[in-house]
Amino acid sequence: MKNQVNVGLLGFGTVGCGVYRILEKNQEELIQRTGYGIKIQKILVRDRDKKRDLQVDTELLTESVEDVTTNPEIDVVIEVMGGVEEAREYILSALNHHKHVVTANKDLLALYSGELLTTAANHDCDLYYEASVAGGIPIIRSLVGGLASDRITKMMGIVNGTTNYILTRMTKEGADYQEVLKDAQALGFAEADPSGDVEGLDAARKMVILSTLGFSMKFNLKDVQVQGISNISSEDIDYAGRLGYTIKLIGIAQKDEGRVEISVQPSLLPSDHPLSSVNNEFNAIYIYGESIGETMFYGPGAGQLPTATAVVSDLISVVQNMRMGVNGQSVVLPHNKTELKNDEDVYSKYFLRLYLKDEAGAFSKVSALFGNYHISIEKLIQQPLKEKGAAEIVMVTHQTNRAAFNQVLSELKGFDIVYDVISSYRIEGE
Amino acid sequence: MKNQVNVGLLGFGTVGCGVYRILEKNQEELIQRTGYGIKIQKILVRDRDKKRDLQVDTELLTESVEDVTTNPEIDVVIEVMGGVEEAREYILSALNHHKHVVTANKDLLALYSGELLTTAANHDCDLYYEASVAGGIPIIRSLVGGLASDRITKMMGIVNGTTNYILTRMTKEGADYQEVLKDAQALGFAEADPSGDVEGLDAARKMVILSTLGFSMKFNLKDVQVQGISNISSEDIDYAGRLGYTIKLIGIAQKDEGRVEISVQPSLLPSDHPLSSVNNEFNAIYIYGESIGETMFYGPGAGQLPTATAVVSDLISVVQNMRMGVNGQSVVLPHNKTELKNDEDVYSKYFLRLYLKDEAGAFSKVSALFGNYHISIEKLIQQPLKEKGAAEIVMVTHQTNRAAFNQVLSELKGFDIVYDVISSYRIEGE
Numbered sequence: 001m002k003n004q005v006n007v008g009l010l011g012f013g014t015v016g017c018g019v020y021r022i023l024e025k026n027q028e029e030l031i032q033r034t035g036y037g038i039k040i041q042k043i044l045v046r047d048r049d050k051k052r053d054l055q056v057d058t059e060l061l062t063e064s065v066e067d068v069t070t071n072p073e074i075d076v077v078i079e080v081m082g083g084v085e086e087a088r089e090y091i092l093s094a095l096n097h098h099k100h101v102v103t104a105n106k107d108l109l110a111l112y113s114g115e116l117l118t119t120a121a122n123h124d125c126d127l128y129y130e131a132s133v134a135g136g137i138p139i140i141r142s143l144v145g146g147l148a149s150d151r152i153t154k155m156m157g158i159v160n161g162t163t164n165y166i167l168t169r170m171t172k173e174g175a176d177y178q179e180v181l182k183d184a185q186a187l188g189f190a191e192a193d194p195s196g197d198v199e200g201l202d203a204a205r206k207m208v209i210l211s212t213l214g215f216s217m218k219f220n221l222k223d224v225q226v227q228g229i230s231n232i233s234s235e236d237i238d239y240a241g242r243l244g245y246t247i248k249l250i251g252i253a254q255k256d257e258g259r260v261e262i263s264v265q266p267s268l269l270p271s272d273h274p275l276s277s278v279n280n281e282f283n284a285i286y287i288y289g290e291s292i293g294e295t296m297f298y299g300p301g302a303g304q305l306p307t308a309t310a311v312v313s314d315l316i317s318v319v320q321n322m323r324m325g326v327n328g329q330s331v332v333l334p335h336n337k338t339e340l341k342n343d344e345d346v347y348s349k350y351f352l353r354l355y356l357k358d359e360a361g362a363f364s365k366v367s368a369l370f371g372n373y374h375i376s377i378e379k380l381i382q383q384p385l386k387e388k389g390a391a392e393i394v395m396v397t398h399q400t401n402r403a404a405f406n407q408v409l410s411e412l413k414g415f416d417i418v419y420d421v422i423s424s425y426r427i428e429g430e
Numbered sequence: 431m432k433n434q435v436n437v438g439l440l441g442f443g444t445v446g447c448g449v450y451r452i453l454e455k456n457q458e459e460l461i462q463r464t465g466y467g468i469k470i471q472k473i474l475v476r477d478r479d480k481k482r483d484l485q486v487d488t489e490l491l492t493e494s495v496e497d498v499t500t501n502p503e504i505d506v507v508i509e510v511m512g513g514v515e516e517a518r519e520y521i522l523s524a525l526n527h528h529k530h531v532v533t534a535n536k537d538l539l540a541l542y543s544g545e546l547l548t549t550a551a552n553h554d555c556d557l558y559y560e561a562s563v564a565g566g567i568p569i570i571r572s573l574v575g576g577l578a579s580d581r582i583t584k585m586m587g588i589v590n591g592t593t594n595y596i597l598t599r600m601t602k603e604g605a606d607y608q609e610v611l612k613d614a615q616a617l618g619f620a621e622a623d624p625s626g627d628v629e630g631l632d633a634a635r636k637m638v639i640l641s642t643l644g645f646s647m648k649f650n651l652k653d654v655q656v657q658g659i660s661n662i663s664s665e666d667i668d669y670a671g672r673l674g675y676t677i678k679l680i681g682i683a684q685k686d687e688g689r690v691e692i693s694v695q696p697s698l699l700p701s702d703h704p705l706s707s708v709n710n711e712f713n714a715i716y717i718y719g720e721s722i723g724e725t726m727f728y729g730p731g732a733g734q735l736p737t738a739t740a741v742v743s744d745l746i747s748v749v750q751n752m753r754m755g756v757n758g759q760s761v762v763l764p765h766n767k768t769e770l771k772n773d774e775d776v777y778s779k780y781f782l783r784l785y786l787k788d789e790a791g792a793f794s795k796v797s798a799l800f801g802n803y804h805i806s807i808e809k810l811i812q813q814p815l816k817e818k819g820a821a822e823i824v825m826v827t828h829q830t831n832r833a834a835f836n837q838v839l840s841e842l843k844g845f846d847i848v849y850d851v852i853s854s855y856r857i858e859g860e
Contacts, residue, residue: 147743299722
């Protein structure tokens with residue numbers, strides 16, 4: 001029996017360098033934990049001659065993917081290059097060459113987890129992906145293991161660090177979205193093209209991964225209703241605060257009687273709700289189970305070392321499986337039929353802000369409309385809006401279904417007494 | 431290959447009945463997850479004829495432990511009877527008869543984990559104990575798995591639900607300890623003899639289990655400095671609140687340069703610290719790692735179904751290991767040499783409350799004493815104490831070591847200008 005495991009890295013950016021550093025620094029502990037030495041054998045890069053902060057033996061670097069995915073000396077391939085199509089092709093090649101795979105790639109997992117897991121299982125290979133959701137938080141492992149005996153009913157949380165950073169600063173400083181976004185880009189918390197984060201797509205991918213595991217059903221990105229944070233104004237945040245709420249980008253996956261709702265949207269949470277105090281780039285996820293009640297996981301959602309820690313922990317599991325000769329046996333494929341809820345079955349409270357003409361009977365028309373859809377109003381603020389000779393209305397509804405609320409929104413936009421529907425948000429956590 | 435796993439239960443109290451219920455209710459999911467049916471074969475009880483809320487086939491019940499621990503039909507023994515010596519003897523017997531064991535018994539683990547794990551490993555048997563710490567929170571699994579690649583530097587949290595329930599009510603209602611304790615006993619949140627909980631011993635046991643795993647060193651209960659909550663007054667809580675702190679019973683395990691401090695004590699946390707808002711019977715544990723930074727786990731610390739969920743999740747792991755033929759291979763024994771810190775090396779801030787004679791120079795004597803030990807004072811409240819013609823002093827120190835602070839405490843008690851040292855608490859989380 002050999003006593004060394006050889007690893008190939010696909011990609012050598014931030015997370016790749018983090019993995020390299022942890023493997024180098026913790027070599028001794030890794031031997032204690034796994035009984036094997038772990039050695040990086042090859043690293044796929046775009047340009048071998050590029051200057052790098054982290055100095056490594058140039059013999060390790062290659063520009064040819066075959067040196068990694070088909071290299072007979074390599075046992076485990078770690079994919080940290082990002083992107084979808086290339087990464088998919090390379091991982092499939094690695095699995096087809098009987099290499100175990102660890103990946104941090106949520107974009108890929110959200111789209112192709114079925115194909116990848118099936119391929120892994122067919123070749124008795126492991127495919128681990130803890131780092132794909134909420135970086136440093138061992139949430140995948142908890143769903144697969146610690147909560148395995150329970151029936152998960154709901155998962156809800158903050159799963160995107162960039163948007164949480166932006167919303168935290170908007171809330172604390174009363175600053176505008178555009179202003180904070182620019183700052184976040186300068187600080188490296190947001191990308192040059194921030195749309196994947198701020199429009200909610202990144203969070204949606206993570207909710208697909210969590211839902212697939214938690215409910216053991218197949219989901220696609222199109223099953224997620226997604227709304228981003230780019231239209232949130234400092235006025236919205238201010239009004240929410242006055243009503244006792246904090247605005248967060250919240251991912252929700254909820255199952256009732258076998259049918260599931262998955263969504264990502266800016267939501268109002270009571271300011272004393274634990275998720276309201278999850279700030280900056282941190283992530284936190286609530287899991288609700290029939291037996292366990294509620295449990296919550298909090299930690300860094302991204303960052304070089306937290307993400308690399310998750311990757312290396314997966315690698316340790318792979319190596320332990322190698323020692324025991326049981327690779328590929330922990331792959332779990334979804335075994336329930338996917339059933340989605342209709343808008344009629346998704347209930348929540350809503351926050352709504354609109355500008356109304358300041359004329360007799362205007363508000364009673366609005367409230368009659370709510371009445372038609374059996375939506376009752378819990379809180380209301382009305383105040384004059386000087387610039388327009390109009391009234392600003394902010395309201396919080398009681399529980400209603402999404403179909404009814406959307407219908408009210410659309411009819412309001414057609415009313416001649418309504419200048420503008422400024423914003424509306426779901427309310428959660430009460 | 432057989433397709434059914436037979437389980438024996440030692441004990442049929444609250445948690446045992448919970449395990450029975452979950453196994454019955456989730457039989458179908460268990461088959462999907464493990465490929466085996468799981469059947470309870472025998473249940474050890476003290477009295478077969480006792481009336482029970484949960485009706486089970488009386489053929490399952492036995493008063494003879496051999497029917498469980500040496501029964502050739504039984505594959506896995508679940509120990510949920512509690513207590514130490516009997517439970518130890520029965521578990522050893524089960525392991526010696528090649529049965530895998532799942533236990534929820536923290537008292538036992540804190541004392542005998544070395545012996546039990548070694549016996550398990552020698553017989554290629556599994557020994558799982560997730561439920562022994564923080565009931566529903568999959569913290570053991572996270573330490574063994576998700577954080578395996580990191581070096582844990584600190585673990586800190588609320589690991590006893592009874593004391594947290596009492597402190598929460600004292601804080602929210604301004605109520606006295608004795609009054610709330612009585613109520614907690616009536617409601618079943620505290621036992622008739624509450625000393626194990628309120629004197630911090632239960633929390634200390636859990637910190638021993640966490641530290642053994644997190645630092646991979648052997649520890650004993652006597653390595654933990656323990657202080658309970660029974661001397662906390664509503665005045666202390668009130669003063670803490672005025673200074674911006676909340677009092678919680680906090681377990682701390684911290685490693686610096688290879689040496690460890692483990693303690694359990696009522697501690698002041700900043701009121702906006704996430705642990706300050708962990709209320710009632712909930713538990714929460716922060717884990718700090720060199721790479722991951724901080725991560726936190728929150729959930730129900732006890733209760734029938736949360737604890738039973740952890741037990742059944744362990745059972746699923748055992749059954750999956752059986753399917754793969756790798757039982758006993760995930761047992762991890764401590765591999766670092768145990769080294770404990772001295773009091774000189776344990777640093778924190780402190781809260782101190784005392785009654786001082788109202789005479790010239792009294793306070794300057796006190797502050798000179800602090801100066802002698804290089805302890806500087808960050809916050810101070812002084813006010814007259816009508817009943818005694820004395821002054822009440824409440825102070826918060828800067829960082830100091832435990833040896834110096836204890837020395838100051840002992841000298842203060844000898845000062846003729848000091849009527850009484852009322853209370854002192856460690857301050858954490860700043």
